[in-house]
Every structure is written in C-alpha cells, then in structure tokens.
Amino acid sequence: xxxxxxxLPLIQNETLKIWKKKRFFVxxxxxxxxxxxxxxxxxxxxxxxxxxxxxxxNELVQQISEYQNTLSSDRIPEEWKRSRRIAVQxxxxxxxxxxxxxxxxxxxxxxxxxxxxVTLFFPLLVLALAxxxxxxxxxxxxxxxxxxxxxxxxxxxxxKLVALSFYVSLTVVVSAVLCYLISxxxxxxxxxxxxxxxxxxxxxxxxESGFAHAIPQGLYLLMEAGLIWVSAxxxxxxxxxxxxxxxxxxxxIVAMMAAVISGTILSNMASSWQSAKFxxxxxxxxxxxxxxxxxxxxxxxxxSLVILACWGITSLIVSFFVFTKQDILN
Amino acid sequence: xxxxSSGNLWKIISISAVLxxxxxxxGFGFAVKDLLYPRGESFAGRANVPALPAGGKLxxxxxxxxxxxxxxxxxxxxxxxGEGYVKQVVALLKQKYPDTSVRLNNNxxxxxxxxxxxxxxxxxDKGYSFALKQSNIIVFTIGGNDLFQIASGxxxxxxxxxxxxxxxxxxxxxxxxxxxxxxKRLHAINPNAQVVYVGLYNPFYDxxxxxxxxxxxxxxxxxxxxxLHQYPNMTMVPTFDLFENAIGRYLSSDHFHPxxxxxxxxxxxxxxxxx
Amino acid sequence: xxxxxxxxxxxxxxxxxxxxxxxxxxxGGKPIIKDVSFEVRSGEIFGFLGPNGxxxxxxxxxxxNLIKPTSGEILICGExxxxxxxxxxxxxxxxxxxxxxxxxxxxxxNLEHFARMLxxxxxxxxxxxxxxxxxxxxxxxxxxxxxxxxxQRLGIAQALLGRPKLLILDEPTNGLDPKGIKELRExxxxxxxxxxxxxxxxxxxxxxxxxxxxVAIISRGEVLAVGTVDELIHGADNYVVWQFEQPEAGRRLxxxxxxxxxxxxxxHQIDESLLGMREAVITAMxxxxxxxxxxxxxxxxxxxxSVHCVAPTLEQLxxxxxxxxSIG
Numbered sequence: 001x002x003x004x005x006x007x008l009p010l011i012q013n014e015t016l017k018i019w020k021k022k023r024f025f026v027x028x029x030x031x032x033x034x035x036x037x038x039x040x041x042x043x044x045x046x047x048x049x050x051x052x053x054x055x056x057x058n059e060l061v062q063q064i065s066e067y068q069n070t071l072s073s074d075r076i077p078e079e080w081k082r083s084r085r086i087a088v089q090x091x092x093x094x095x096x097x098x099x100x101x102x103x104x105x106x107x108x109x110x111x112x113x114x115x116x117x118v119t120l121f122f123p124l125l126v127l128a129l130a131x132x133x134x135x136x137x138x139x140x141x142x143x144x145x146x147x148x149x150x151x152x153x154x155x156x157x158x159x160k161l162v163a164l165s166f167y168v169s170l171t172v173v174v175s176a177v178l179c180y181l182i183s184x185x186x187x188x189x190x191x192x193x194x195x196x197x198x199x200x201x202x203x204x205x206x207x208e209s210g211f212a213h214a215i216p217q218g219l220y221l222l223m224e225a226g227l228i229w230v231s232a233x234x235x236x237x238x239x240x241x242x243x244x245x246x247x248x249x250x251x252x253i254v255a256m257m258a259a260v261i262s263g264t265i266l267s268n269m270a271s272s273w274q275s276a277k278f279x280x281x282x283x284x285x286x287x288x289x290x291x292x293x294x295x296x297x298x299x300x301x302x303x304s305l306v307i308l309a310c311w312g313i314t315s316l317i318v319s320f321f322v323f324t325k326q327d328i329l330n
Numbered sequence: 331x332x333x334x335s336s337g338n339l340w341k342i343i344s345i346s347a348v349l350x351x352x353x354x355x356x357g358f359g360f361a362v363k364d365l366l367y368p369r370g371e372s373f374a375g376r377a378n379v380p381a382l383p384a385g386g387k388l389x390x391x392x393x394x395x396x397x398x399x400x401x402x403x404x405x406x407x408x409x410x411x412g413e414g415y416v417k418q419v420v421a422l423l424k425q426k427y428p429d430t431s432v433r434l435n436n437n438x439x440x441x442x443x444x445x446x447x448x449x450x451x452x453x454x455d456k457g458y459s460f461a462l463k464q465s466n467i468i469v470f471t472i473g474g475n476d477l478f479q480i481a482s483g484x485x486x487x488x489x490x491x492x493x494x495x496x497x498x499x500x501x502x503x504x505x506x507x508x509x510x511x512x513x514k515r516l517h518a519i520n521p522n523a524q525v526v527y528v529g530l531y532n533p534f535y536d537x538x539x540x541x542x543x544x545x546x547x548x549x550x551x552x553x554x555x556x557x558l559h560q561y562p563n564m565t566m567v568p569t570f571d572l573f574e575n576a577i578g579r580y581l582s583s584d585h586f587h588p589x590x591x592x593x594x595x596x597x598x599x600x601x602x603x604x605x
Numbered sequence: 606x607x608x609x610x611x612x613x614x615x616x617x618x619x620x621x622x623x624x625x626x627x628x629x630x631x632x633g634g635k636p637i638i639k640d641v642s643f644e645v646r647s648g649e650i651f652g653f654l655g656p657n658g659x660x661x662x663x664x665x666x667x668x669x670n671l672i673k674p675t676s677g678e679i680l681i682c683g684e685x686x687x688x689x690x691x692x693x694x695x696x697x698x699x700x701x702x703x704x705x706x707x708x709x710x711x712x713x714x715n716l717e718h719f720a721r722m723l724x725x726x727x728x729x730x731x732x733x734x735x736x737x738x739x740x741x742x743x744x745x746x747x748x749x750x751x752x753x754x755x756x757q758r759l760g761i762a763q764a765l766l767g768r769p770k771l772l773i774l775d776e777p778t779n780g781l782d783p784k785g786i787k788e789l790r791e792x793x794x795x796x797x798x799x800x801x802x803x804x805x806x807x808x809x810x811x812x813x814x815x816x817x818x819x820v821a822i823i824s825r826g827e828v829l830a831v832g833t834v835d836e837l838i839h840g841a842d843n844y845v846v847w848q849f850e851q852p853e854a855g856r857r858l859x860x861x862x863x864x865x866x867x868x869x870x871x872x873h874q875i876d877e878s879l880l881g882m883r884e885a886v887i888t889a890m891x892x893x894x895x896x897x898x899x900x901x902x903x904x905x906x907x908x909x910x911s912v913h914c915v916a917p918t919l920e921q922l923x924x925x926x927x928x929x930x931s932i933g
Contacts, residue, residue, distance in 0.1 A: 009721035012340045017718070019343060020709050054395070054464060058436050061457035065438040069405065072441040095457045141705035145763065148669040148701065149722040150694035166347035173350040199368035211368035223364065226357025289365055301365045328671040329632070336714060 007162075010155055014163035018129065027125050027171055031178050034121075038113060039183045046104050046187075056100045064091050079268070079296075082205040086293050089207035090200060097197070099214070105191030106184030107217050111224060113179050115287040118228050122172070123235045123260045123284065129167050130239035131256065132249040133160050134323070139249060143328060153324040161240060161316075168236050172229050176221065192218035200292030207292065220290070227286035234280060234308040235260065241315035244323050260284075267296065277303070280311040394423055394432040397465040399448065399458065403528065403596075404439035404471045408587025415528070415588075416469065418597035426601060436461040444475045445508030452515040459519045468520065469600060471528045472512060473550060476505040498546045506553045513557050513564070525564040526600050527554060531573040533586045544570065567599040620647045621680075622696070622771045622802040623668065628677030630663060637663050639826040641677070645804055647770065650797050652817030652834070653806040660826040661806045662702060665775050668804070669699050682770055695723075698769035700777070704760025708749040712740060712759050715748060716766065723767040734762040738792075753780050761792075772796065773804045778812055790816055844868070844915040845895060847886040850908030856886050858902055865890045865898070 018024065053059040067088045070076055076084075094101045102108065134157075137143040146156055180189070195214035200207050215223075239256050246252040263281020266273070276282050277296045283304040288294060398404045398416040406414020416437050423432045438458060451458050462468060477498060516525060529551040534540035547570060558564040572580055572595050573588070580592030588596065623645040630638040638660050645651040655661050666672040668679060670690045679686045684693035706715045716735065720726035735741045738758040743751070751759065757777070764772055774793075778786045793803055793816055807813050813820050814834050821831045830837055849855030859865050868887040892914050902909055 012344070013718050013721050015343055015347075016336055016340055016714070017707065017710070019339065020707075020714070022709075052434075054433070054435060057457065057460050058464070061438060061461050062436050064457060065436070065440060068440045092455070092457070095460075098456075140708070141703060142707055144671060144701045145705055145719065146722075147671055148694060148697070148699050149719065150691045150767075151722050152691055165351065166344065169350035169354055170343075170347050172354060198364060201368070213368070215364070219360065222353070222357035223361035224357070226354050226359065227361050229351075229354035230358055286361075290361060301362065305362075325673075327632075327673060328666065336717060 010159035011162045014159045015166055018163055018167055023129050031175055035179050035182045039186050043186050060091055060095050064088050083293055085205040086207055090292055093209050099195050103194055105187050106180050106189050107191030109183040109187055110176055110179040111221050114224055118287050119264045119285050122232045125171050126232050126235045127239050127253055127256050130164055130236050131243055131253045134243040135249045135252050138247055154320055157323045164236050168232050172225055176225055196220040198290050224287050231284040231286050234312045237312040237315045241319045244319045283307045394430055395435045395465040396467045397435045397461045398437040398469045400439045400471040401443040401475050402441040405441055408582030409590045409593050411590050415593040415596040418594055419600050422597055422601040435465045442475055445472045445512055448472050449511045462519045466523045468523045468525045473505055473509055474530055495542055498543055509554055510557050517561050526603055527558055527566040529566055529568045531570040535574050536577045565603050567603050569596055622647045624680040626678050628674045631675045637826055641828050643821045643831045645802050647802050648800050649818045650803045650816055652813035652820035654813050654820050655823035656808050659823045665701055696770040698764030699773035700760045700764055701775050704757045706748045706759050711747050712744045716763055719763045720766055726766055734765045738762045754785055771802045775806050845888050845890050846913040846915055848910040852884045854907045859888055864894055
C-alpha cells in the first residue's frame with residue numbers, strides 16, 4: 001500500500017504527460033475522420049445490396065454461391081480456399097438459423113469495424129502512444145531530469161507502463177464508443193440483442209457446429225473488445241521495449257510498423273511457412289477465433305495467447321533490464 | 331485556459347481508464363471462457379418461409395423475380411462481359427415488359443456443378459429453397475458436367491482430349507436419373523414458377539471424331555424434355571443447333587462454353603419461351 | 606557492527622556533503638575516467654575545472670546516477686549512490702548539461718511534475734522556488750515560449766525544489782550574457798550563504814576564480830589537483846603587461862631586472878582580447894614587485910601608460926601541472 005502510494009504520483013506524471021502531448025487527441029481525431037468514411041462506405045454497400053437483393057437472405061445465398069465458385073477454381077491458394085470453405089459453412093449456419101450476420105445497425109458495424117481494425121489500425125494507434133515514451137525523453141534530454149530524482153528507475157518505467165496501459169484501454173473503449181455513436185446515426189442505434197454465433201470448432205477446413213451457440217451481439221462486442229485489448233497490449237509492450245532500446249523515436253516507429261505489417265502479410269502466406277505462426281503479429285487477430293476462422297491451420301486461441309504472452313513477457317524483461325542498467329550517455 | 335486543474339484531469343483520466351481496463355479484462359475473460367470451454371446450445375431460429383408468388387402470365391403480374399441455378403453455363407463462364415445468358419434474359423424481359431419490375435433474385439450457379447450435387451443442394455440448402463420460392467421464373471442448366479466428366483474422367487474444359495463416345499453413351503441413364511431428381515425437387519419447392527431448362531449442345535461438333543457425340547447429346551435432350559413435360563409449368567429450350575455450324579461465332583476460346591453472342595442467342599430463346 | 610562503523614564514518618564526515626573516491630569508468634573498453642577523487646564540504650562552492658572532453662560531464666553523470674562507475678565509491682551525505690540511489694539523490698539538485706524541461710508543459714506543470722517525484726513538496730514550495738528564480742510572472746506559460754535564460758531559471762527552480770544539500774550545475778554560464786552571468790554568480794553566492802553546497806563545472810578558469818572557494822582540476826579523466834583557487838593559482842607566474850611612453854627604454858629597464866622575465870610576443874598564453882594593446886611589454890613576474898619597478902621607471906624618466914596584472918589562463922595552469930605536456 002505504501003509502495004503504491006509512492007507510485008501513484010509517478011503514474012500521474014506519465015499519464016498527464018501523454019495527455020498534454022496531445023497524443024490521445026490525435027487518436028480521437030483520427031477516429032473521428034476514419035469512422036465516418038467507413039460508415040459512408042458501408043452505407044453505399046448497403047444501398048447497392050438493397051438495390052440488388054430483395055432480402056438479406058438472398059444476399060447471403062449469393063455470397064455463399066460466389067465463395068463456392070472460387071472454391072472450384074484451381075488458381076486459388078489452398079489456404080484461401082480453406083478460409084472460404086469455413087466461411088461458407090458459417091454463412092450457411094447463419095442462413096439455416098435465419099440470423100443475419102450483417103444486419104445493418106450501429107452495433108454490427110462497430111463489431112465488424114473493430115475486428116477489421118485489430119491487425120493494423122489498433123497497432124498503429126498504440127504505436128502513436130508508445131513509440132516515444134522513452135525515446136522521446138531521450139531526444140528532449142528530459143530523461144536526465146527524470147532519472148536524477150530520488151526514485152528507482154524501475155518505478156519510472158513501471159509508471160510509464162501503467163500510463164500506457166491506461167491509454168490503450170481508453171483507445172479501445174473510445175474507438176468502440178465513437179464507432180457506435182457515429183455509425184448509429186446512419187444505421188440506427190440498435191442491434192445489442194441480435195444473436196451472433198460463436199464457438200465454431202474448425203477441423204482442417206470443415207466446421208463443426210456442435211458447439212456453436214448464439215450470444216447477444218452486445219456481449220460479443222464486449223468479448224471482441226477484450227481480445228483486441230490483449231493484442232493491443234502486446235503491441236504496446238513490444239513498442240515500449242523498442243522505445244527503450246532505440247534512441248530515435250522515428251526508428252522505433254519504423255521498426256514496429258515493419259514488424260506489424262510483415263505479420264499481416266505473413267499470415268496470408270502461412271500455408272507454406274508454418275513457423276510464421278510463432279511471430280507475434282501473425283497472432284494479433286484474436287477476434288478471428290471468436291468468429292471462428294483461425295488465421296493459420298491448427299492455430300487456436302490458447303496457442304495465440306501463449307505466443308503473445310511470451311512476446312509480451314520477454315519484452316517486459318528486456319525493457320526493465322535495459323532501462324535499469326543502462327548508462328545515460330547523452 | 332486552465333479550466334481543468336491537472337489534479338482533476340488526472341482523476342478523470344485515471345478513473346475512466348481503470349474502468350475501461352476492468353471492462354475490457356472482463357470481456358477478455360468472457361471470450362476466453364466461451365472459446366476454451368464452448369458449450370453447445372441449440373438456437374431456435376425463426377423459420378422464415380416466403381409466400382410463393384402467384385403463378386400465371388408474366389404480363390399480368392406486377393413483379394418478375396428470376397432465380398438461376400445450375401452449372402457454369404448459368405454462371406456465364408466464357409462470356410468476357412460476365413453477363414452470361416441470365417443477365418441478358420433480365421435485360422430482354424425488361425424490354426418486353428416495360429411496365430413490370432424485373433429483377434434477378436439470385437444467380438446461384440456454381441462452376442462445375444453436377445446434377446447429383448444440385449439435387450443435394452435443393453434437398454438441404456435453405457438458401458436455395460428460399461431463393462427459389464421467391465421467384466416466378468426459374469432458369470437452370472445442368473448435366474453438361476455429368477456427361478462430359480463421365481465420358482472423359484476429367485474436367486469438362488479438358489474433355490476433348492480423352493473423350494470416349496461409348497462412355498458418353500453409357501453414362502446417359504445415370505445422368506438423366508439425377509436430372510429427374512432435380513426436376514422433381516424443383517417442383518416440390520416451387521410449383522408455381524415458370525421453369526426453363528436450357529438443353530445441352532455438343533461443343534466438339536467441329537472435331538470429326540467427336541461429331542457423333544451430338545447423337546448422345548440429342549438423346550439427353552429428348553429424355554430431359556420428357557421429364558420436364560410431366561410438369562405443365564416447365565419447359566426446355568434447345569441450343570444444340572446454335573453450336574453446330576456457328577461454333578466459331580458462338581463458342582468462347584475454351585472451346586466448351588459459349589461466348590457473349592452465344593449466350594445472347596440462348597437468352598433470346600429463353601425469353602421467347604416465356605409468357 | 607556494520608551499522609556502528611557506518612554511523613561513525615558518517616559523523617566523522619559530517620560536513621562532507623559529497624565524497625568521490627578513486628572513481629573509474631570504462632566505456633567500450635576505453636578508460637574515460639581514470640581516477641577521480643575529491644570531497645565537497647557543506648556550504649562551499651566547489652569548482653570543477655577542465656577543458657572540454659576532460660571527463661567533467663561523465664563525472665557529473667556518475668554523481669547523479671546516470672552512469673554507473675566501473676569502480677570507486679561516490680557518497681552523498683554518507684549514502685552510496687550506487688547502492689541507495691533513492692536516499693542519496695534526495696539530497697541532490699542538478700542540471701546536467703542543458704536545462705531540459707517538457708516544452709509541451711507550462712513551467713508550473715514542469716515543477717509540479719518534478720515535485721511529485723519528491724516527498725513533501727507542496728504548491729507553496731513550488732511558488733517559492735518560482736519566486737526565488739524570478740519566474741513567477743511567466744510560470745503558467747508553456748515552456749516552448751521560454752528564452753534560454755528562462756529555461757535556465759526553470760532548471761534551477763526544479764533543482765531547488767527538494768531543498769537539496771548539494772546543487773550540481775554543469776557549465777551553468779553557457780549561453781548566458783554577461784549580465785546573466787553576473788546574476789548567476791550572485792545567486793550562487795546567495796545559495797551558498799544559506800548553507801547549500803554547490804558543485805559547478807566549467808572550462809573557464811576566470812569564471813571558477815570568481816565564483817568558487819575550492820576547485821578540482823581535471824584533465825584526460827584524471828584529477829590533477831584539488832585545493833583553494835588561490836593555492837592553485839599562487840606560484841604560477843602571473844603576467845604583468847606594461848605599456849610605456851618610451852617602449853624601448855622600458856623594455857631595457859625590465860630586462861635589466863633579475864626577477865623579471867620578458868615573454869616574447871608569440872609565446873604568451875594571454876587571451877588576445879584581454880591584451881588589446883599595442884607595443885605592450887609582457888613579463889612574467891611576481892606582482893609584488895610592480896610598485897618597486899614603477900618607482901624605478903619613474904626615476905629613470907620613463908613614462909608609464911599602464912600596468913596590467915593578468916591572471917594566468919587555464920591552459921597555463923595545465924602547462925605547469927603537466928610540465929609542458931600539451932592539453933590538446
């Protein structure tokens with residue numbers, strides 16, 4: 001309790017610094033620009049579909065038929081076919097149970113926006129917060145002021161970590177809330193209770209729907225946000241480590257961006273390179289497990305969580321070790 | 331300027347951040363529990379059966395709803411413009427009935443589909459029956475893959491190499507049997523719609539040793555007509571004549587599927603058959 | 606037992622605020638600091654003098670735990686900085702190199718930030734230090750609008766926040782105008798008179814001479830000498846610059862005196878700016894002899910325009926201490 005008492009002012013410092021650096025404003029601003037664009041795009045898609053299809057069921061049937069057509073092509077990579085086969089079976093499940101997976105409402109839009117944002121968009125926002133956390137203090141020279149106070153170095157890094165976690169949480173929640181508020185203005189603010197299916201068990205390319213069950217979309221959204229938070233926190237921990245190790249903020253952003261982007265590319269190629277599944281950025285899309293489509297054959301939520309935890313813990317150890325031992329030479 | 335003291339700002343940020351974190355951790359907990367220990371649960375969906383549109387003459391109805399099912403011919407493979415005969419039928423019907431709304435409900439054709447698979451889809455796929463029930467015109471092609479695959483043991487596009495005419499002949503009964511099932515099923519799903527079956531043609535008419543295949547094709551067409559004939563709402567349009575002397579004009583470069591003009595001819599015949 | 610001995614040592618060194626003993630530092634296998642030892646007593650202004658690159662900043666960084674020494678011991682008020690940094694740094698306020706601050710925060714927010722890292726610093730104390738450095742009128746402006754001088758004041762303000770026993774200033778006059786330097790000097794004296802010890806590094810002897818009580822001279826990672834400024838400068842030949850109405854006669858007169866050594870024009874180490882006189886005769890001699898020489902010149906009918914006593918430069922001191930070894 002006493003230790004916490006001493007830590008709180010430090011956390012307060014770091015939290016206020018991130019706030020005053022206007023990082024969070026930038027994130028909110030980016031969201032305020034991006035979400036209306038996507039809402040508009042979705043609105044256009046809905047309009048086209050409304051023109052072409054009498055009913056969402058017709059749309060779904062058509063979608064399934066188109067997926068089946070790509071399955072019959074010899075030129076499509078096996079990994080894509082696998083995911084299409086899974087998608088066909090899941091869409092079929094929705095159709096069989098007469099549940100619209102793409103119902104046009106604010107909650108559905110938020111759900112799909114968040115799950116699409118998890119591999120690139122959220123890591124990007126997290127990098128905006130985390131990349132200069134330590135390297136920025138080096139660049140401005142304020143690290144000398146910070147480390148010559150009568151405070152242990154680990155406490156300083158710990159307070160930065162807590163402040164970073166605060167903003168990661170706020171980013172995820174604010175994204176969801178803004179997304180709901182903005183898209184709801186167009187699509188309506190309902191859809192909380194709509195059933196969404198989860199619990200599909202994937203064996204190779206076949207879907208076992210014995211465990212599939214419906215949950216209210218609101219709960220699904222909450223679960224999705226929780227998974228996004230875990231993958232965002234892993235990115236945050238890695239970014240913090242890079243920020244400790246690399247002197248320049250630009251270099252730390254570039255290094256992290258390269259890692260994140262290459263991960264998304266690799267997960268498309270993973271059918272030919274299985275070991276790619278040990279790379280953190282291939283495991284970021286935790287929300288896929290909820291929807292029932294693992295990025296690489298044989299990957300499970302447990303596997304991804306263990307991989308992310310390994311990366312996260314390793315970067316924590318490296319960060320704290322280097323930060324407490326390092327000589328500040330300039 | 332300093333409307334919010336840093337102490338209050340800190341309180342607001344930290345409390346909302348802690349609450350957010352708790353919420354997200356709870357969400358994560360739910361997700362892990364749900365995914366690692368899934369519990370099966372039956373979900374009783376509302377059954378949604380659309381009312382069958384009234385049958386009767388197209389010119390009298392208010393709406394024309396078309397559903398197309400079948401194989402690559404219905405899909406439109408070979409047509410560089412991607413329209414196939416289905417979209418051309420829609421366009422022609424719009425011209426013919428300017429006062430009626432004409433729309434393509436669904437084109438559910440799948441490349442390489444064979445009659446037995448189609449029969450299963452009609453049997454079990456709720457989406458298929460849903461779409462079919464909504465429509466008053468159903469167009470379909472099937473059988474080509476069955477026949478040519480039986481005959482060559484390979485996919486129809488490459489069929490010309492290993493085509494064996496005697497096998498084509500022996501495969502006929504099996505294929506027709508499947509067609510009969512499909513037709514029966516279609517009638518069960520939607521007895522009111524006008525159903526048009528597009529007959530088969532011999533794409534290898536210009537290759538002398540396979541010219542004889544046309545006889546088998548013709549046999550198929552005849553038997554198919556006999557099957558459809560049982561149902562007054564069903565009919566068949568012939569296509570074999572189009573691809574005998576005008577093969578270069580109407581067949582696409584894969585020498586199996588029609589090209590845009592070939593599909594246009596098929597579409598014209600379908601529209602002629604509809605009333 | 607260990608406690609007792611530590612306490613005994615603490616009381617014995619009661620008035621030693623900072624004790625540095627045989628500190629060495631290697632970076633990448635290269636010895637940067639070879640052997641540095643000195644002590645700073647309470648209430649004194651201690652100068653840390655050396656040319657650029659001598660290891661001043663590295664030493665200062667070791668004093669405040671930014672760099673860990675390879676060997677040696679640094680005690681602040683008896684606390685080992687390596688083992689108990691929290692306890693040792695409680696007594697220290699410092700500015701290492703430039704006075705840095707968060708430019709996106711106001712001066713006040715910066716002080717609040719650093720106050721939160723200390724114990725028992727309230728808003729009254731923040732207002733107090735802001736007033737001490739004369740920043741109270743602009744304290745709520747963003748630091749990015751501050752001039753260099755104001756940043757320096759803010760830096761000192763944050764260093765004073767925790768009522769330190771030892772204030773470490775690294776080249777504090779860098780970038781200040783003569784007025785600022787004078788103010789700083791007075792400020793440093795004022796702090797020392799309140800019982801605070803000050804550790805001031807500089808590469809300018811004149812500055813150290815004007816400000817400090819005692820001084821350590823460092824060159825190439827080694828402390829060459831520690832003592833009072835007078836002790837160190839005493840004995841070094843002062844330059845005396847003469848200007849006569851009849852330069853040739855005057856030169857002959859000085860050359861005839863056995864205690865006076867004429868310094869050829871190109872050999873002296875005096876700043877040209879300090880000199881600025883034409884036809885000056887530069888001598889190395891004991892200033893005590895000036896009055897008798899003036900008398901002698903007057904008697905010989907040689908008019909004297911001016912006599913300047915010029916303190917030796919740092920370079921000159923080094924020359925003497927290292928016996929002619931160049932300091933690069």
